[in-house]
Amino acid sequence: MPELPEVETTRRGIAQHLEGHSVTTVDVREPRLRWAVPADLAEQLQGQTLQQIQRRGKYLLFTYPTGHLIIHLGMSGSLRIVSPDTALKKHDHVLIQFDNQQCLRYHDPRRFGCVLWTNEPAQQHPLLSVLGVEPLENEFTxxxxxxxxxxxxxxxxxxxxxxxxxxxxxxxxxxxxxxxxxxxxxxxxxxxxxxxxxxxxxxxxxxxxxxxxxxxxxxxxxxxxxxxxxxxxxxxxxxxxxxxxxxxxxxxxxxxxxxxxxxxxxxxxxx
The missing domain is CATH 1.10.8.50 (Helicase, Ruva Protein; domain 3)
Known part of the structure; x- marks a missing residue:
């Protein structure tokens, strides 16, 4: 299972390519993850500019002007940045394309991860509000x-x-x-x-x-x-x-x- 270092590695790899760019298309090929991918995800994301990608525990938080995309990699999930014409893999479940011709693909053979959306402050989401301190922050002593x-x-x-x-x-x-x-x-x-x-x-x-x-x-x-x-x-x-x-x-x-x-x-x- 990807843990904090793996998730942070993913965050850093993605952020440098996607922050500041807007979403052009969203393709949910398989919505049945640990929790169902929101049916209106494409509607929520399309045309929005990704402002920042943060990490909270093992969750990745994609901040947009109207809300937050919350991604967890589960047991076997991964995120890859590829060109839009890259051949699809069997377990590429969610595809998000940006205006710089970069495509973010969520890949998860076991489907234990999640791709969720919230219009509320991310830290108030039920999955995040119960989390303890971050081990790399000053509060952890x-x-x-x-x-x-x-x-x-x-x-x-x-x-x-x-x-x-x-x-x-x-x-x-x-x-x-x-x-x-x-x-x-x-x-x-x-x-x-x-x-x-x-x-x-x-x-x-x-x-x-x-x-x-x-x-x-x-x-x-x-x-x-x-x-x-x-x-x-x-x-x-x-x-x-x-x-x-x-x-x-x-x-x-x-x-x-x-x-x-x-x-x-x-x-x-x-x-």
Whole structure:
């Protein structure tokens, strides 16, 4: 599933080509995504100039004069910018063409993503209003995590993956961040002191920043706007390395399941 670094990589790749340009045509080839694509999407978008593309968690927000297009990539979605005459792929579900002869195509084999429209402020949309802080913004600190974790007995890994607490810390990035912070993923969130949370907040920020710089992580589905994979997977320290030696101490990396997600850690380096 595309996580924050993959979505941010997509945002940056798209924005430089589309911001400031107006929509000429919209073609919804398959409206049956996680939520139905609005029937009047073409009517809402045609002729409007795209002012800005922002990211909120794993959602992309396309700002137009009369509202916002909200896109989520789901499990297997991607956005590509191609010329209008580029051959269609089987799972190209939504096509938006702009006045600079660029076509934005939403591709999603599993159809778990969404393409929605709202005339209201985007942050008030039900999908966005419940989201926690952004991990790359100033509000995200060790003090914030420590405060939110008080009296919580859930595993710290599921705690930092809770989008109501902090957005965009997906499974891969949670495992990597906890390893760098030296914190066992199954440790109770409420039992971790402020100092360790300060370290964890810094490692989360560092891991996400590094992943964005490398174009995200490709293990199966993700490609960027040019159809290329992300390369952060080449630097993974624990994720998907069960049985291999820890890069710090040589102890075999172990695997467990937390919150129905595969979790990787070093039993020697993390406590």
């Amino acid at each position: 060790g003090e914030y995590l420590h405060q939110q974790a008080q009296k919580k007995q859930q595993a710290v890994k599921t705690f930092i993956m809770n989008s109501h607490i902090v957005v965009g810390v997906g499974n891969i990035y949670a495992s990597e961040s906890l390893f760098l912070a030296g914190i066992h993923p199954n440790r109770a969130a409420g039992d971790i002191d402020l100092t360790h949370y300060q370290t964890l907040a810094n490692t989360i920020r560092d891991v996400l920043t590094a992943a964005i710089a490398m174009g995200g992580t490709t293990l199966r589905d993700f490609v960027n706007t040019q159809g290329e994979p992300g390369y952060f997977s080449q630097t993974l320290r624990v994720y998907d390395r069960a049985g291999l030696p820890c890069l710090n101490c040589g102890t075999p990396i172990e695997r467990m399941v937390l919150g129905q997600r595969a979790t990787y850690y070093c039993p020697q380096c993390q406590s």
